[in-house]
Amino acid sequence: MRNLAPVKPPRSTKLGAMTVAQLVSGGIVVDHVRRSFGSVHAVRDASFTAMPGTVTGLIGPNGSGKTTLMLMLASLLQPEGGSIRIAGFDPMDATAEVRSRMGWMPDVLGSWANLSVRSTLEYTARMYGMDLPAASARAGELVSIVDLAELASSPTRVLSRGQKQRLSLARALVHNPEVLLLDEPASGLDPGARTHLRVLVRRLAAEGKTILVSSHVLAELDEMADGVVYIDGGVTASADVVARSRASARPWRIRSSNIEALRASLISVGITDAEITTDRKDLLVPLSGEDAAATLLVSLIRSGVVISAFAPAVGDLEHTFLDLSSSGDLT
Amino acid sequence: MSAFFTGVWVILTLELRQRVRTVSWYVLIGVFIGLIAIVTIVLSVALRGFEVDNSGGAGVYSTIIYFVLLLGTLVAPALSGNAINGDRDAGTLATTQVTLITTWELIIGKFLAAWVTALAFLAAAVPFLIYASIVGRLGGGAIAVSLLILAVELGVVAAIGVGLSGLVSRPLFSVVLSYLAVAALSIGTLIAFTLGGLAVQSEVTNTSSYGVSYNDSGEAISCSPRQTTRYPTPRFDLFWGVLAANPYVVLADAVPSTYDSNGYPTDLFGQVKFGIRSAQITPETEVEYDECADGPPESSPTAREVIDTTTPGWFVGLVIHLLLAAGALTGAWARTRTPASRLSRGSRIA
Known part of the structure; x- marks a missing residue:
């Protein structure tokens, strides 16, 4: 296991009057934040909380306001209303405090093309106020944490997309931040690197960091995230709506060597023929919740049908996401 | 405060490593040195024929300084004009901005990097300048002032380039605008001065009578009837202030001149200075001359007399340039923070 050495927060940080919100929670607290660009309301009403030690997914279709929200959290964009707390600080009033505690991995993969991987990390560390020896030590640690040790001396312009992705993650980790904002960290990674990323993210969360991950790869988040924030049309879904969507009927995939016997059995336990859809060699049946699925499986096996597969046709997140997107009303 | 300088230093060194220290840049410096060498040799040979008081070297020196200013102002916008928006396009601006680097550290660092780059061209010309100053036996004051003004002017161009790259979102557009700004100062002021002077003309009434016959000592004893002629004359004296903003004029006007035995400037700076100072003199609109009464025509004042009796305007131009540079950088700061x-419409922050 590689060691993520803690780095002291660089430069002196002045603590202003601490509010109650700062005392009770680190992590990320977003409360009714909105932001528009001219007539385009990119984020209309976003509220959520991400606690230290957890990984929170941020899910939404393209153009839903994910990146705008991320930019506001990353202290790059002013919200027009509402409030944001990153590790207890407001990015507007206490920008330096937030920046010394927050790491941001953007969805755009930019790098200083002529600099080596190691120099890139050294320069980033120095931008956080570390002196030269500390910066170069930290760069040495990070190249091995993100598996770029062999490429440490290569200029970043020769890196592949996935390697740049890992460099970008290393850059976000340079100052050992309390809060990590990862915008599409898994895109462009091969399966091995994804697993590596997942393990790394889980480990960082176990160290007590607050991690917000936006992604399109829902299955990926399913395995990684403790909680999920859904955003569509600039509005985050409330907990009630998410719970309702999770409970709504979703298709389950049932596979049998004798598909007609399976169909007959399904009809005999009360599922109408119209509800059953055929997908290649499988049948898809809408079921609401795990309990209904368990009951159905028991009755099918009792009826003597041979079953080789019985599972949800879509992942938890994908199901909720699709259900929310189609209902179009998140509040 | 030391945190500020550390931040500026990080950005400056990063900028020099990332943006400047490339093969193409070394090629550019090589081409530049080649050009300076050719100019120095050709001028040294050509000016030998005109040498008065062994002043050829001064002419070579001032020409090389002008050449460095010309090439510097041609190269600096290309190197600085996309410093900020180029980074935004490459996706490296926002990742710098989320660190503890402040917007001023970022902008000052980038400005200094652009300036240092332009000064490298001056440094490359130093051997030739040393040669010319020895041959021309230049005074220390002239060398110090010309180098200082040149360095400041290159800094002004670098600041305008960096400033515009922060104000304008598209790199190509900001580079072009930087060139236009340089052209407006270098050529635009000259055009405005010329057009202004020609557009506003005053009518001169000239009443003269010239000698017809002379006595033995050369004094006119009988003169022609008084003849009155009217003609327009351009009023450059109203527009000389425009030229004060020209970097070439600022340079020429600031450097202390040396003169030959006829009171004529020995170098290019002095000749330009003579030209701009002559333009300050208001033309007389009523000219009366009677050779029988006034004696023979006075010889016109020498360049030295003109320069000594007119107003130096270089510091006004320099202040204008410094204000432009500061304004561009402040504008970039306001747009980048x-x-x-x-x-701006259609632009992404990251």
Whole structure:
């Protein structure tokens, strides 16, 4: 296991009057934040909380306001209303405090093309106020944490997309931040690197960091995230709506060597023929919740049908996401 | 405060490593040295024929300084004109801005990097300048002032380039605008001066009578009837202030002149200075001359007399340039600082 050495927060940080919100929670607290660009309301009403030690997914279709929200959290964009707390600080009033505690991995993969991987990390560390020896030590640690040790001396312009992705993650980790904002960290990674990323993210969360991950790869988040924030049309879904969507009927995939016997059995336990859809060699049946699925499986096996597969046709997140997107009303 | 300088230093060194220290840049410096060498040799040979008081070297020196200013102002916008928006396009601006680097550290660092780059061209010309100053036996004052003004002018161009790259979102557009700004100062002021002077003309009434016959000592004893002629004359004296903003004029006007035995400047700076100072003199609109009464025509004042009796304007031009540079950098700061409140249409912050 590689060691993520803690780095002291660089430069002196002045603590202003601490509010109650700062005392009770680190992590990320977003409360009714909105932001528009001219007539385009990119984020209309976003509220959520991400606690230290957890990984929170941020899910939404393209153009839903994910990146705008991320930019506001990353202290790059002013919200027009509402409030944001990153590790207890407001990015507007206490920008330096937030920046010394927050790491941001953007969805755009930019790098200083002529600099080596190691120099890139050294320069980033120095931008956080570390002196030269500390910066170069930290760069040495990070190249091995993100598996770029062999490429440490290569200029970043020769890196592949996935390697740049890992460099970008290393850059976000340079100052050992309390809060990590990862915008599409898994895109462009091969399966091995994804697993590596997942393990790394889980480990960082176990160290007590607050991690917000936006992604399109829902299955990926399913395995990684403790909680999920859904955003569509600039509005985050409330907990009630998410719970309702999770409970709504979703298709389950049932596979049998004798598909007609399976169909007959399904009809005999009360599922109408119209509800059953055929997908290649499988049948898809809408079921609401795990309990209904368990009951159905028991009755099918009792009826003597041979079953080789019985599972949800879509992942938890994908199901909720699709259900929310189609209902179009998140509040 | 030391944190500020550390931040500026990080950005400056990063900028020099990332943006400047490339093969193409070394090629550019090589081409530049080649050009300076050719100019020095050709001028040294050509000016030998005109040499008065062994002043050829001064002419070579001032020409090389002008050449460095010309090439410097041609190269600096290309190197600085996309310093900020180029980074935004490459996706490296926002990742710098989320660190503890402040917007001023970023902008000052980038400005200094652009300036240092332009000064490298001056440094490359130093051997030739040393040669010319020895041959021309230049005074220390002239060398110090010309180098100082040249360095400041290159800094002004670098600041305008960096400033525009922060104000304008598209790199190509900001580079072109930087060139236009340089052209407006170098050529635009000259055009405005010429057109202004020609557009506003005053009518001169000239009443003269010239000698017809002379006595033995050369004094006119009988003169022609008084003849009155009227003709327009351009009023450059109203527009010489425009030329004060020209970097070439600022340079020429600031450097202390040396003169030959006829009171004529020995170098290019002095000749330009003579030209701009002559333009200050208001033309007389009523000219009366009677050779029988006034004696023979006075010889016109020498360049030295003109320069000594007119107003130096270089510091006005320099102040204008410094204000432009400061304004461009401040504008870039206002547009680049984060958390950003306003974004220009269609631009992404990251």
